[in-house]
Amino acid sequence: MYSNDLIRGTLRTIILKLLSEQDSMYGYEMTQLVRERTKDKIVITEGALYPLLHQLEAEGVVTTESVSIGKRVRKYYKLTKPGKKVAREKVSEFDEFLHTMQILLDLKPI
């Protein structure tokens, strides 16, 4: 598992990327999908995830849809139209960042 500092800066990008792939997701689903794909190397904590999701909602990047499941409500998060653009920008920014880091740290290309 990577340190929290490393994950914190990339969390927004990760979430936006996930949401741009899937039509809509709920919080727990996101944490599980990230765990699966990274083979437990990146674990998103609830403490980081939900404040971010609510912030993205306030920014108008995502919207929510509530679905009742018995006594509980599941909130599905979905990218808005401007949100999709933000997601693309974030991912390509991160791509550039990776290249820069490769050069900077003299790493072999992936």
Add this chain to the structure above:
Amino acid sequence: MELSEEQIVFIRNDLQQRGIVDPDLGDDLLDHLCCMVEVRPETSFDDAYREVMKAFGEHEFVSIQRETEQLIVLTKNKTMTTTLRISGIGAAFFLLVGSLFKVMHWPGAGASFILGAFLLVVLFLPITFIMRYKTADTGNRSMLLNIIGAACGIFLAGGITFKMFHWPMANIMYYTGIALMLFGYVPVYVISVYKNSLNKVNAFSTVILIIAVSGILFLANNANSERVNQEYRNSLMTEQQQALALQQRVQQIAKQDSVRKTQMEQVLQNVALIRSAEEKIVLALEGPGATIPSVGNMGNRSIPLEILSKDGTTSFTAVTQAAANSGITLKEEEWMGLPSGILLQKLAQLRTEMLLKSI
């Protein structure tokens, strides 16, 4: 494990008890916890729930809620945060430039300083207060602290600005700021911090720091006014003595020289008129019985020229006329709105000039 309705309600209540009041976040967390419990290998709900909670930790829930609130406040108040940044940088910049220009006696110091103080008092401090209030942890004391803190800043900054421009009430504002800091901020801070702070050493040093700063601010102002007053009284005295010495010489000439007698007496009469104008200013400033050298820091007060014509014996027009008799032209705009101390000095200098011309 499939959760029953009672178990879901149980988790919901538990979240509420742990301080989650935001319904939106509550829904998210409830669903999340349910999902976590459902995938636990334990067969009993109680065991599974205990394990899930262990993974979370005690304070986690409230801190998630606080962070969410803070992020949303910051996002929703983007304009405010931008204004805060710009006004903060602007205030610091213009105050520094203003102070530098003032020290160097360059033009534009006053305008720059006043712009900086305006940004600080009207934008930066109130917004800081509002933002802090919105993102503050719950508790009335921290809000009270913010209010007192913002008021302190406004009074101190206002007081200093007023002082620079010799406007009235400067000292009252300045000392109110210091008093608020000492007798308002410190006690509230001590009470709130000693009740719930983990780091009491830090709190202690903060209190000492505040008291020390208040002391320095108080002394600095006192020492400075004392020094300014002293310098001002000295120069007033010099002007007065100079004018008086000249006046005696002119009186002597009038006695000895019968040819120039009428002319000299004329000048002396004009000088006496100006002298009585000065006395009228002193009377207005300090009350009956005061003498010119006793004028204290009230000399900072700017007084309207109309005060001269209050009882009809003198007026600025009469002063102008008296000066004109000696061939000196007074421009009214140069005399308007001056601090009374400067006004007194200028009048004494005028007497000296008139007397010198006559000799």
